[in-house]
Amino acid sequence: MTDGTGAQPAADPAADAGWPDRPPRMGFFTDTSVCIGCKACEVACKEWNLVPEQGMDLLGMSYDNTGALTANSWRHVAFIEQPRPAAATPEPVATPEPVATPEPVATPEPVATPGPAAAPAGDGAPAGPEFLGMPGSGPPGRSGGAAGRTDFRWLMMSDVCKHCTRAACLDVCPTGALFRTEFGTVVVQEDICNGCGYCIPACPYGVIDQRRGDGRAWKCTLCYDRIGAGMTPACAQACPTESIQYGPLDELRDRAAGRVAALHEAGVADARLYGHDPADGVGGDGAFFLLLDEPEVYGLPPDPVVTTxxxxxxxxxxxxxxxxxxxxxxxxxxxxxx
Structure with a gap:
């Protein structure tokens, strides 16, 4: 993992797999800074790949109804809610005392006359110090004192199989069900998988899973059937903000480095790339990410290593x-x- 500078050319695992005539290595760049958590990628993945549904479970604490990558969730949109203390209110700057001026001559007070009722505030909330029986406060989230308030930040990330350059799952598969495609991606052939499960602990990211009642291993194929026909993977096609970008891996890495530099210039110092460095423990990933915090916050290993x-x-x-x-x-x- 680096900050987006000094990128090296991406490796070509398809050549090592014996593909003589091959296209450029293809992959995903997921920019979490523009992810809105809409889950369109999850739905598109399930619809195109006929991935079974697994019920509705909000996990008791989040809008995240999938929880992790599983045999029935090949894309997982993570919701991370980060509490952050509100910014401290600056102390008022001392001002000089005003010069004394003569007191004005008293004038008789005007006779009180009935007037119109107080108009509502501009956002539709009633004016005044009381709102819904709460003295001294306004509508929740709109007004009120900053003391004691906690601000929150949502971090959202669409996770997926990393399609590692050095994929341990390929090393341990005894049947050849897992294979490297001409695009450099890693695919499971479900009709060859015998359900041994060796690939599951071999994955450093915990991506691969066995389907209950089936026993075979399942994961993202990077829509091998679609990209073979010159189409965009379903998740990237459905993403409304272009958080998920698909294309030649070298181009994506250049684009990602430029994006990180732009965020740094805009003051987002925490922006960094994850999984794009060929010098990391898995030789770089075919699906890498722009993160706004440490990898552990997103449930990613900080230093992944090929387990074989x-x-x-x-x-x-x-x-x-x-x-x-x-x-x-x-x-x-x-x-x-x-």
Whole structure:
């Protein structure tokens, strides 16, 4: 993860997978700074890919009715509500005392006459110090003193499979159900998956899940059927704010770096990119994000690592140990008297 500067060219995992004639690597750039939490991406994904519904559950605390990426939620719009103390009211600046002036001559008070009722405030709220029986306050969220008030910020993010450059799920799949496409994405072939579940703990992001009553693994395919026909993935097509952007990965990374720079110039110092760096623990992601806070706030690992990185070394050590044991056995049996 970096701040968007010094980007390197994206790796080409499709070439490593043996695709000789291949298009540019395609991917997602999700700009969370413009996500409005409408969930159009979730609905479009379910409709196009025929993903089963999983009921309505607000989790008791949020508008987030999915909670996480699952076998039945290939896109998950996270809602993070951040409480922030209200800004302190600046102390008034001392002003010089006014110069004394002669008191005006008293004039008789005018006779009180009945007048029209007080007009409502401009926003439709009644004027005056009392609103709905609450002395000294106005409509909730519209007026009232700042003392003791807490302001909130909504962080919204449409999460998805990262389509890692070095995908551990591919390394552990024993049937070849998971494969690397010519676009550099990772797809599960459900008709080959045997439900072993090895890919689930192998994913450093916790993306892959088994469907209850089915047993097979399911996740985002980056709409492999659509992009193969030259179409945009359903989620990106449906996003009304272009928070989800689809295209060649190198172009998306350049665009993302420019977006981060623009936000920094606008004073959004917390803006940063996540998952676009080829030097990270998974070789960079095919789906990366612009975040407005630390990755942990969004439920993302701060330093993801391909979980099978040590497998070659482990196999070499296991092979060496087996050879050593075999040699010891040969020496032991060869030295026995006949």
């Amino acid at each position: 990185r040590d497998l070659p070394r482990m196999w070499r050590r296991a092979g060496l140990a087996a050879l050593t044991m075999a040699a010891a056995a040969v020496v032991a049996f060869a030295g026995r008297p006949r």
